[in-house]
Amino acid sequence: MNDSYRHKGLRQKLIDSLSEKGIKNTELLEAMNRVPRHLFMDSSFVNFSYSDKAFPIAAGQTISQPYTVAFQTELLEIQRHQKILEIGTGSGYQTAVLLELGTRVYTIERQKDLYNIAMENLRPLGYKASFHYGDGYEGLPTFSPFDRILVTAGATEIPKKLLDQLAIGGRMVIPVGDRFGQKMILIIRESKDDYKESIHGNFAFVPLLPGKSN
Ligand code: SAH
Numbered sequence: 001m002n003d004s005y006r007h008k009g010l011r012q013k014l015i016d017s018l019s020e021k022g023i024k025n026t027e028l029l030e031a032m033n034r035v036p037r038h039l040f041m042d043s044s045f046v047n048f049s050y051s052d053k054a055f056p057i058a059a060g061q062t063i064s065q066p067y068t069v070a071f072q073t074e075l076l077e078i079q080r081h082q083k084i085l086e087i088g089t090g091s092g093y094q095t096a097v098l099l100e101l102g103t104r105v106y107t108i109e110r111q112k113d114l115y116n117i118a119m120e121n122l123r124p125l126g127y128k129a130s131f132h133y134g135d136g137y138e139g140l141p142t143f144s145p146f147d148r149i150l151v152t153a154g155a156t157e158i159p160k161k162l163l164d165q166l167a168i169g170g171r172m173v174i175p176v177g178d179r180f181g182q183k184m185i186l187i188i189r190e191s192k193d194d195y196k197e198s199i200h201g202n203f204a205f206v207p208l209l210p211g212k213s214n
Pocket residue numbers: 061062063064087088089090091092093094095108109110111114134135136137152153206207208209210211
């Protein structure tokens with residue numbers, strides 16, 4: 001694969017900058033340092049792959065900003081071998097970061113072309129996830145419970161069906177707000193009926209939309 005010394009050097013600088021911005025989990029920083037983000041980007045933006053910014057991908061969507069990927073993943077406190085549900089596959093970049101942490105990933109995308117693009121991005125790099133074309137609001141009840149649930153699009157409220165699919169002791173991270181911005185919410189399922197919520201700063205995501213699209 002086309003991952004040159006130049007890319008590796010730029011990537012190391014990006015990782016250093018994430019650490020300066022407050023990301024502390026070294027396993028996560030190392031995992032992100034192994035993912036060639038430039039191979040997940042649209043060719044027009046490929047030269048900016050290692051700047052800490054979100055960029056357009058297909059279907060009017062975006063590849064998340066590396067800091068946001070790091071922040072959400074750090075909040076999840078992932079352990080190896082955990083079963084993760086990701087809503088919003090997009091480019092597949094975040095999926096690759098989760099896989100680099102030694103997890104099993106189920107990922108859902110509502111846009112058919114992105115569902116295909118993500119598989120095309122990930123497979124040649126040897127990343128194996130369970131890809132689903134569908135509506136993330138529904139989750140994947142047949143594969144639940146999940147140890148971790150990560151939503152990578154901005155919701156207006158916390159989808160009840162996702163709460164039901166979270167394992168007891170599990171953590172879910174979801175940006176909640178409106179189209180002008182969202183607050184990062186961490187939910188910990190403490191028992192069958194008890195969920196603890198906390199708020200972790202402001203972000204700007206593309207919206208979590210209902211249903212699937214062609
Ligand atoms: N994790 C992605 C971020 C993509 S942006 C990456 O690293 O590239 C958010 C994605 O969520 C978009 O691709 C959008 O199409 C998708 N999305 C929005 N609403 C959804 C829903 N209800 N179900 C599944 N995916 C959804």
